[in-house]
Amino acid sequence: MFVVAFGLGWYIMKSIYTREGISLEKRDKLFVYTVVATLLGARLGHVIFYQSELFHDDPMSILLPISTKPSLHFTGFAGLASHGAAIAIIIVMFYYSRKVVHKPILWILDRIVIPVAGGAIFVRLGNFFNSEIIGKPTTEDSFMAMKFIRGEEYNGPLGERAVMAKTQMNTANEAYNVLAHDPQYTDFFCEFSLSLSSTIV
Structure with missing residues (x-):
């Protein structure tokens, strides 16, 4: 779902930047910054808020898809927090607005909110497909069961x-x-x- 979300965001920002006369080179930098901020922020957010013991117990597992406890083994990339991604994106947008696009921070935040909202939808759909979001118990005859x-x-x-x-x-x-x-x-x-x-x- 990340690929769909980022692809859709790239396409939406292309039309916004084209309409406003901003170079697509700056849009491409925005894309790279946003992808890196999202992935690093989501992972670090999860570790900081939910698994802070990893900083001293297993620091390699924070950014690598491995764990060294109890022995070295592959774990895959697990544990992402969307609020960590949101914080990282906002921080990176401060840098991007000052150093790359030379516009006020609210200008870029106003524009990226559209693809970010779309990305959030796809992330939640991914959570649903992976059975990570479960609702309230109901009866089998409910059309939404x-x-x-x-x-x-x-x-x-x-x-x-x-x-x-x-x-x-x-x-x-x-x-x-x-x-x-x-x-x-x-x-x-x-x-x-x-x-x-x-x-x-």
């Missing part, structure tokens, strides 16, 4: 350990895939249908 297989806590009835034990699969991804597509687990799902059915918040 959805089943979130991965929406349970790690040790819950549909947590990774429980699902792997139930399906006898070696990885959580395989277990959830079997659980979602194999009809023999329909009864297992029915037991937890109320806890799985949710509406969009």
Whole structure:
């Protein structure tokens, strides 16, 4: 979703800059600054607000997709905070407005709010697709009811350990895939249908 959000933002800012007679070279710098600020700010925001222990326990995992605790292993890029990205973008826009485009800070903030809002929509859609945003429990007959297989806590009835034990699969991804597509687990799902059915918040 990041790619869609940044691509759409680039396109929107192109039309804004063209209409206002600002060079596209300055737009390209804005794009690079915004991408870097978003990614670094989101990651650092997550670490500062939610995992500050990483600064002394595992500093390499802050910006690299690895962890050294308990041993060196690949983790992927996980843990991004949108408010960290927002703070970083605002800070970078101060620099950009003074050194690159030579306009007041409110001028650039007024223009980037359009693609940033669009980006926020795509980020939230990505959260929804990854079952990271779960709404209130509802009944199955609601037209907005959805089943979130991965929406349970790690040790819950549909947590990774429980699902792997139930399906006898070696990885959580395989277990959830079997659980979602194999009809023999329909009864297992029915037991937890109320806890799985949710509406969009």
